[in-house]
Amino acid sequence: MSLPRLKLSPNGPEFSRLVYGTWRVLDDGASLQDLNRRLNRCADLGMTTLDTAEIYGLYEVEEALGKALALSPGLRDRLEIVTKAGIYVPNKYHPERRTAFYNATGARLIKSLEKSLRFLGTDRVDLFLVHRPDWLTSADDTASGLNQLVREGKIASAGVSNYSVTQYDLLNSRLEQPLVTNQVEFHLLHMDPVYDGVFDQCQKLQVRPMAWSPLAGGRLFDATNEAARRLAAEAARLADKYDGATLEQLAYAWILAHPAQALPVIGTNKVERIESAAQSSRIQLEREDWYALWEAARGHKIP
Template structure:
């Protein structure tokens, strides 16, 4: 398989909560500019975020300074159809990776984001009814039309990744997966191994465990929190979140963490974690605290 030609920024701006930040369009623009000033050029979206509102809110901000589009890479996802109070006649949450839905979703995302193309499109979740040939046909049409430059997946197993890749002429460029000390499945199930094998940059979502690392009182969370605090003191980290980002990025596949915050100081702190270097014993101390046992 040929190697991907797309380069991700070391960190990625996540906008799945932008609808809850109560920002004016000008404040949203300032947030985007802050990311860009820090070298965070990849912006992660999905059609369903904010009940189909988050892309709209981002697009409204971008219209205030359209020239910023040339400085960023827009990423979006599709394939999930939640049953939002009967929205669009839906009565059950389901997946739709049909060619028609993929193309319609991209058309909507382009309109809402006020752009003529997506840099990357991901299939949001693996669909048990996924027809790889149909997805490939959708990808080919969107690429030929200049509406999507690159393609990837999200939350796919290695076999699902290989199935879809087998139908494509161009390489999938990422697998966006959950990686945190609370969720380490991708470290052990072959997903990150596959990314490293093909020199694919994985995108890491929910690195901070949805906040549970900071607040949960489970034995696991307490072990992790105590270990992170000790290591933060050892390496001079501003807070334990910086240690978590450094831990995620230390994996040889070099995951790109998605920062899901609208707080400028927290975003800056996350990006500055790139200056923190853990040693192997510190990395495995966090692994041990998460697993509850030593390595075999």
Template sequence: MQRLSLTPDLDFSRLVYGMWRLGDDSDTSAAHVEAKIQACLDQGITTFDQADIYGGYQAETLLGAALKANPGLRHRMEIVTKCDIIAPMGRYASATVKHYDTSRAHIEKSVETSLREMAIDTIDLLLIHRPDPLMDHHETGAVLDDLVKSGKVRAVGVSNFRPWDWELLQSAMSARLATNQIEISLTEISPFTNGDLAFHQRLGTHLMAWSPLGGGALMSDQGKLGSVLDEIAAGQGVDRAAVAVAFLLAHPAGLIPVLGTNNLERIGRISEAMTVKMDRETWYRLYEAALGKEVP
């Protein structure tokens, strides 16, 4: 599978397996989690996306159980995780309100917890999960730099940041922010027009695209967009998901879709998106259907 370079010493597979639903499966055993990982590795998908909050702060633990059972898997994977969201559940059940914490103390504690829960020595990519209105960019930038220097984290980035949030944090750092993980799909096309995608394309930053299937909405769409997806999919012998992901892959910015499912059969078909032929007119047919009107 094609790979993209986020930093001089960190490459990702072009498709990423998202583990946000790991704790929702009826089978959360280490063996079943390992089966999902292996199904990805068999396709060349080596990058796995986590966050401390996923599964009510349990998804990292589930991944860790699989890695403890088969330590050899770790050397074939790149692991992404995120921090700064505190929700009143799990380890933060005593919190009185959902909030963000980008303080040095919280980020350092989160990293130590993630390393322990996932049974790993280094996080390949740490992301600040959400922009924090109370972020002291000097403090946050300094701790991210220190984590990279310590070797506990290979690279750092952000998630759901707008260009001005990115620039503020980057201004206080010596390390280069490696990526921004944002929502982008045929049901969330605003990054194509609001400047987010253009901003990162100018910087040469490969964006990670979360919810590339619109949270599943694209798979059940009964309107014009669903019809166009079905027509293209039928013509190329794939399903809607492959076409929707190929739409993102075709963009010259080098987007990195993050796909999550607990179904082993669907996991085994994730890489079919790489086979879809997406010429300019096909891309614009999908874009027009997503817009609900022809382009100006």
């Protein structure tokens, strides 16, 4: 199978319907060869969009990805690369830091992106996100860096992550090329973008959001979590109707069904779960079943 593809905005990049996230790719001690095989399998499935960030793995994931990509000539060109910058924390490379902080100044974003390009072994990324709003940086300052990176061809497009509606509007008003996405937390145990206006704004502007932590960081499968237990029971009831779909697949399908058309960023290191996630793109949840999962997650009927 090959996953469908979507444009993030009318004039923006085209990405795979599900995105492979790399936050924890170093957690299982995988070799570069293992990581290379995983990335090739993603590409073969049509999960061609790769999401990473400067801070992932305490600043070590991007370099590992670059080395893994280099093992297969041409693999980088089969993929769309998304990276982020703007979060800086104490780590072994910067022992002088005592406190985590945000920095979305134009100069810092340019410096971070240029380092990301070196580590990833590429001359451009398809999408560059400001990882978190920086309360001490003006929109003009942040925009100056993003505008320069677009003009220089180092990034094809810019977006944000974890921005509110007003923060998005403000930064967007200062850019020469509009933002193409807002990557936010969205899953059955965290539905804020439906209620706080973020997904409404995306639809208004015709941009598609990205959904990080689509399985609630594993909490969907926590038997001690009351909402997770209700969801497991509802998924068991729906399984036969959707050809044996698992709770994991139904959770992805639930996100895919929302009209904002968010792109889930999956975060597993297991190839079989990547393959299972890809199958979820075929599930067309009926309206009543979408609301049944909503009800199970919330623990009450709709208002």
